[in-house]
Amino acid sequence: MTRIAYLIICIIFFACESDPIKSKLHNGIEFEQYTFEIDNFTESYQVDFQNIAKGESNLLFSGYIFDILLDGTTIKDTSRALISIDLSKFSDYDICSSVVRIDPPKVSLYSSLKLSEIFSSNQDDLNIKLVSVENYDEDQAFWTESGIHSIDISNVIDENLNYSVMDSSENELIIDLPNSFISQDSTALICDENNNISLVIEYFPNESSDFQYIDWYSSDFNYGNSLTPKINLDYTKMESVDTTEYQFNIDNYLDSHSKYYYINNILDNNWSTTFFMNVVGLNSGTIDSIMDFSSLVIEDPLINMSNLSTKVDLAVLRIELNDNPLAQDSISQILLALEDVIAYVNEDDPSADDYDGLDSTLTDGNTQYDILYNSIGSIIASEKFNDFGSDNCENQFEKGNGECCENDEECVYNNEGSENNSLLNWLDNDGDGLWSNGDTGEEWIDFGSDGCTDEYETGDLDNPCSDSPDNSLLGTDPNGDNYNIDPNEDNYNSETDLGFENNGELDWTDDNNNEIWEEGEGEQWLDYGLDGIPDTYDIYENDKEFQQDFEPFFDYGLDNIEDQSEPGFCNSLISCTENNFQYDVGELNDINDLGIDGCTDEYEIGTKEDPNCQLPEDGPNPDYVPETDPHGDNYNIDPNSDNYNSVTDSGFENNDELDWTDGNNNGIWDEEEGEQWFDYGLDQTENEYEQYLPENQIIVSLSNNEYQIDINDFSEYSELGIPNTADNKVALWISSITSNAIEDVYDLTLSIYSERQLDGIKLKLDHPDDFSNLKVSWAENYERNYSGQYSYVEDGEYQDKIFKDLSLYPLRGLDFYSETLPDSLVLMNYGYDVFCHLNSDKFNSFVNEHSGGSISLQYSKIIIPIEMLSHDSDIKVDIDIPSQYLSSSNYITESPYGYVEYGDDRMEIDIGSLIQYYMINDDIPFEGFILRNNSKSYNFNSLYLNKHNSYIQLVIQK
Amino acid sequence: MISKLSIVFLLLLSVSLAQFSTNSVNGFGNNSHIISPSSESMGGMWMYNSNINNWDPLLASSIYKTNLTMIAVSSSFEGVHTNHYKVNSHLINSVNFSFPINKKMGFSIGLSPYSRTGYHIEDSQYNMIGGTEYASPLGSKSSYNIQGGISKLSIALSRASFNEKIALGFKWNILFGNQEINTTTSLAEISYDQMGNQIFTLNEILYNYEFNHFNGYSYDFDSRINTKNSSFSFLISLLDDFEINRNEVSQLFSSNNNYLFDKLQIDELALGYMYNKNNNFGIALEGHFKNNIKYSEEVMILGNSTPSQISIHNGLYKIINNARTDSWNSINLSTGYSYKLIKFNEEDLNDISFSLGMGISFNEKKNNINISFTIGSRESIVETIDRENYYKFNMAILSGDKWFEKRKRD
DSSP: OHHHHHHHHHHHHHTSOOSOEEOOOTTOOOEEEEEEEOTTSEEEEEOOGGGOOOTTOSEEEEEEEEEEOTTSOEEEEEEEEEEEEOGGGGTTSGGGTOOSEEOOOEEEEEOSSOHHHHTTTOGGGEEEEEEOOOOOOTTOOOBOTTSOBOOOOOOEEEOSOOEEEOSSOTTEEEEEOOGGGBOTTSSOBOOOGGGOEEEEEEEOOOTTOSOSEEEEEOTTOOSOSTTSOEEEEEEEEEEEEEEEEESEEEEEEESOSSOEEEOOOTTSTTTTEEEEEEETTOOSEEOSSSOOTTSOOEEEOSBOGGGTTSEEEEEEEEEEEOSOHHHHHHOOEEEEEEEEEEEEEOOSOTTOOBOOSSOTTOOBTSSSOOEEEOTTSOEEEEOOBOOSTTTTSOGGGBOSSSSBOSSTTTOOOBSSOOBTSSSOOEEOTTOSSSOOBTBEEOOOOOBTTTTSOGGGBOSOTTSOBOSSOOGGGTTTOTTSOBOBSOTTOOBOBTTTTBOOBTSSSOOBOOTTOSSSOOTTSBSOBOOBTTTTOTTSOOTTBTSSSOOTTTSOBOOOTTTTOOGGGSTTOBOOTTTOOBTSSSOOTTOSOGGGOBTTTTSOGGGEEEOSSSEEEOOGGGOSOTTOOTTOOTTOOBOBSOTTOOBOBTTTTBOOBTSSSOOBOOTTOSSSOOTTSBSOBOOBTTTTOOGGGGGGSGGGOEEOBOTTOOEEEESSSOOOEEOOSOOOOTTTTEEEEEEEEEEETTTTEEEEEEEEEESSOEEEEEEEEEOSOIIIIIEEEEEEEEEEEEEEEESEEEETTEEEESEEEEEEOOOOOHHHHHTTOOTTEEEEBTTTTEEEEEOOHHHHHHHHHOOSSOBOSSSOEEEEEEEEESSSSOEEEEEOOOTTTGGGOTTOOSOOEEEEOTTOSEEEEEOHHHHHHHHHOTTSOOOOEEEEEOTTSOTTOOEEEEOTTOEEEEEEEO | OOOHHHHHHHHHHTTSOOOOOGGGSSBTBBOOOOOOHHHHTTTSOSSOOSSGGGOOTTOGGGGGGOSSEEEEEEEEEEEEEOSSOEEEEEEEEEEEEEEEEETTEEEEEEEEEEEEOOEEEEOSSOEEEOOOSSSOOEEEEEEEEEEEEEEEEEEEEEEEETTTTEEEEEEEEEEEEEEEEEEEEEEEEEEEOTTOOEEEEEEEEEEEEEEEEEEEEEEEEEEEEEOSSEEEEEEEEEEEEEEEEEEEEETTEEEEEEEEEOSOEEEEEEEEEEEEEETTEEEEEEEEEEOOOOSOGGGSGGGOOOOEEEEEEEEEEEEEEOSOSSSOOEEEEEEEEEEEEEEOSSOEEEEEEEEEEEEEEETTTTEEEEEEEEEEEEEOSSTTOOEEEEEEEEEEEEEEEOSSOOOOOO
C-alpha cells in the first residue's frame, strides 16, 4: 500500500511540464536602436610637438617622406631610421665571456619592399652610418617646438657600413658591423653598456626613382618577431656532446665454404644478415637488401651427400672493434649471438605435393587443374593461372588484333593517351571558360550534360536528345538544364547603366496617381515609415510618399519579380549545365575526343615529340599509314578488348576465373587454349622454389648461442663438438673465436652440421641485448658552431628587446594642413600625430547614464564617410582604449579598429565591446572616442573623413 | 509515524520549479507567504487555521499549544493555465520541528523558502526594434533561465500569558540562497516579402549571466488576544541587513558588485479576527498587506521591483470528533476565499481564489494529515494574457509524540 502511495505521488509530481514557457514578460529584455549624428562632434587634433612620441611605430622610414594636400600641393621631407642595439642584454650569455671564435656581428633589417629591385640600379642611394648618440627612450618625445628632432646623430664613428641584400630573402638587408664590437682575439662579444650600437639608415634616391623611401619593420612591429630587426651572431663554442655508436663492424668473410651474400649497411635493420648459398650468376659479396628467391637458381647445394652429417665450417666472419678511441675505451666485453637463422632444404618436392598416381590430394603434376573448396563451396585454394583472358597476355602486351605483341613497336597499350579517353583535353588559351578558336585540344560545347541544346531536347531524361531539331523548342529548355540567373533579362548592368533589377533605386510609376503602389506599376514599396515596422504610426508611415533612405522596397525590376522567381531561373552550376560557362561531363562529343593535338590519326603529322595537325581544308595526311597513331595519343588500356566488365559480366581478363578450353582433351594447357595454368599444385609453387615457402623453411638449432669476447683479457674460444640438432636435424654455431692482434680483429668461425641436404642458410650476427651491449655511448667536448638571429633575450617569461628604434623627420603641424582643410572634413595622420577626437556630449551622457545590460557587438559601430586617402595604400584606424580594457576580458585582444582600403567610401568601427566595457564599469567616465591611424602602414598617409552623414549606431538593451 | 524515506523523497522533489506567474518575474522571484494547508483551506489565512486548538507549526504564537514534539512537512502541487501557456509545478513548502518548553512556552525550528524561481521562459515572438534613418529595423527574442532563490531558516519562540488570554510569538529568520539568471537574446534583421510578411534573419546572439548570493535576516512578531468566543490577531514581519553579492557577465565582460540594504523595513503586516462558537466551529476574517521590497531595482530579476499586495481572507471550519479511540480521532473541514489586490507601479491587478480543505487526526491526535485545494484566477501584468487561472493542491503531514516527558518518581 505504501509503495502504491509513493508511486501515485511520483506520477503526480513528474507529470509536470518542463518545456520552456513561451510568453511575453513584463519588462522583459528588449533592445532599442539609437543613431547619434556626430557631424558636429568630430574634430582633428594634434598635441604640442614637445609632447609627441612616435618611437613605438611599427615601421621606420628612410628616404623622402611626402604627403599630398587637398589642393594638390606635395610636401616632402627627409626621414632617417635610427636603430640602436643594447649589447649589454647579452651579458649573461657565454658569448660575452669566452667562446672559441666569434665573427663580427651583422644586423638584419626587413622591409615590405623588394630591396633587390631598389638597389639593382644604384647602391649609393643607401648610406648606413655607425653613430654615437646619447641614451634615449623610444617613448621619449624628442621634437622641438619647431618640429625639428633633438637627437644628435652628428657624431659619426663609421660611415658607409657595408650591406647586402639576403640571397634567400629579397626583403632582408644585412649590415656588416665593424670589428670593434668583438674582442681583439675574436673570442667574445663586447657587451659593455658603453659599447652600444647605433645605426642611422639614410636613403637619398633620385627623383626619378620609383622608391622614394624604404620602410623598415621596427622592433615594435607587433605581428610576431619574424620581421623585427635582428642581430646576427655567428660563433663557435665548446660543448659536450653525447655520442652513440655500434661496438664493432663486419670486416669480411674469409675461407668460405660456399658463396655468401651479406648486408653491411649499418643503418639497415637487416645489417649483418648473411646468406650462404650458391646462386647462379651471383658472386659473393655485399647485397643491398634481403634476397628475392622468386627467380634465383641454385647451382650446388650447400650441404650435399658428400658432407652430410659432418661438421662443415661455413666461413670465418672477421669483425673489428669500433675504431673510435673513445668508444673503444668504453668497451670491455662484447656479447654475440646468432639470430634469425633459417635453412633451405635441398629436396625434390619440399611441399610433398607431387602426384603419385594414387593420392588425389597430391595436386602437383597431376595433369589437371585443381581447385580446393570449403564446405560451403567457396574456393580456398587453386592452382596458379594467368588471368589474362583468352589471348593469354596482359593488356600491356596485347597487339590489338587478339594477338600478343613481342616488342614495343607491336604493343599498342597506352594509358596516357588523350584521344578517345572520354576526358576533355583542352587548354583554355584565352581564359574565357568556353571553347573558342585559338584554344588547344578538344572542342566542347556548353550544351549541358544531356549532350544537346534546347531544339534537340526531348524532355525525357531517359532519352534526352532527339536526332532532329525542333526550332520551336528554342528557349523553352525541355530538359530543364539551362543555367540562367536572369530569365527576364531585367538585371541592372553597371557598365551599360541599363536594367532595373538591383539598380538600388525604386522604379515605380504611379500610373493612377493614387500615391500607393499597385500591381503593374513597377517595383513595390512599403509605406512603413522611419522605423521600418508597420502599424507603429511613426513618422512617414502611410504618408503615401516613398522614403528612399529607409522605407523598404523590392528592387526586382519593372516586372516586380525577383530573379529567383522568374520562370526559367537556375543558378546551380551542378544541375543546370547548359550555358553555365564551364565544362561538364557529357559536353564532349565522341567525335571531338581527338586528343590534346586536336586531330584524328589520319590528320596527324609530325611525331609524338613534335605533333602537328593537317588543316581540315587540306584533307588527311597523304602519308598516313592506316591503323597507325603518328602522335601516339590514342588512349587504349585494353587493346584486345578482353577485360572483364562487371556490369555486363563479360570479358575474361581479370575475371578471377580460369578461362581455359582443353581443345585436344589432353588435360593440360597448350597454346591457343586460352589462359595458361600451371600444374604446380595448390601451393602454386614449382618444386624448385617450394623450399622458400615459409612452411618449408627449417628452423635451425643454435645450441646455447651465447658468445663472449673480453676485450681486455681475451682468450680464444673453441667448440668443436656437434651441438644438439633437435628435430630438424640441422645445427649452426660459432665453433671458434680467435684474435688477430696485428690487425686488431676477431675471427669467428661459423660451423654447420646437417643430416639433411641443404641449398642454403640465412643467419644474422647480433647481440643478445641491444640496449646494454650493442651500442656504446660517451660524452665528448666538441667545438660547435652557432649561427643565430636575435631580437630579444629571454628574461623569465618576458622577452627583453635588444633593439630600440625610431624615425627622425621634421614634424608638420595641423595648421599646415588647415589652410586646405575645409570645416566639413577631419584629418588623421599617424606620422604627425594628427588624430580625430569624436566628442558628442549627447552620446557621452548616454553612455555614462546607461548602466548594465547588454549591447550588440554587431550593430554598434561608428560610421564615418571617407573623403579621401592621400596615398594609394590601406590603413587601419584604432580607437584609444582605457588602460584596463584589454585585461578586463579574456576574449578581447586588441582595441576596436576599422580597416580603410583605398577607394572605400566609408569607415566602420565596431564599438560594441568598448561601450559594453564602460557600461559594466560605471566608475570609468566615457569622454568620447579618439581615433588614430595605425602605424603598420605608410605613416604619412592622410585620411580625410567627411563629417556629413557620420553617425554612431547603437543597439542596446533598454 | 512518517517514514524518513518519505521526508527525503519530498525534499528531493523540492528542487523542482516554483509556481510560475508572469506577476512573479520580479524582485527575487515568487515570495508568497508560506502557509499550511489548514490555513490555505480557510481562504489563505496567515494567522488562523482549521487545526484543533488553532495550532500551526508555521505560526509562532501558536507553538506552545501542543504538548507534543512535532515534525511537520508540507508540500504543494500547483498549476497555472493561461491563453498562452500551461505550467504545472510542485514544491516543498516547509519542514518544521517544534517542541514544548513548558505548558506556556514552545520552540520551533523550520526551513522554508522565502522566494523561489525555477523558470525557463522564452519570448513568444520577436520584439521589434525600430529602424532609423541610417539603420534597418531589427527584432529581438530572448530566453530566460532563472534558477534558485532565497531560503529561510526560522527559529521561533512562543509564549502564552494571562491564562492564555494573550499569546505572543517571535520568529527570527535567517535568509540565504543563490540565484542564477541566464538570458540569451537573438538579434535578427527584419525584411519583408511582397505580401508584407516579416522575415527574420538571425545575425547575432547576446549573452548575459547573473549570479546572486543572498544573505539577510527577517523578524516576525505575531500575537493573539483571546476572549470567550473571539480572538484578535496581529502579525508583522520586518526585513533587515539584506546583502547581495553579484557576479554579472555581460557579453565579453564580467563584474562583481556587492549590495547591502541595512535599513529595517516592513515586509508583511496582518490583522485578523475569529469567532468560535465552540471548540469545533469557527469563522475568521483576515486582512493582509505585503509590502513591496524597497531595494534598488538593479538587484532584482530583470530590474523589476516587486508589487505590494493588499488582501482580505474569509473562512470557516468545522471539526467532527470521533468518540471511538481505536480509529481516527477527528476530522476537520474548512473552506474560504480571498481577494487580493496586486499593486504594480503601472496598474493594480486582482486575484480571487476559493479554497476547500480537510484534515484528519489519528493516533490519539498525535498525527495529522491536512490537505487543501484552491482554485483561483488573477489578472496578469502582461497585456496579452487575459487571466491566469490557477489551482493548488497542498498537503501537510504532522507527526508528534512526547519526547521529553517528566516521569514521576514512585
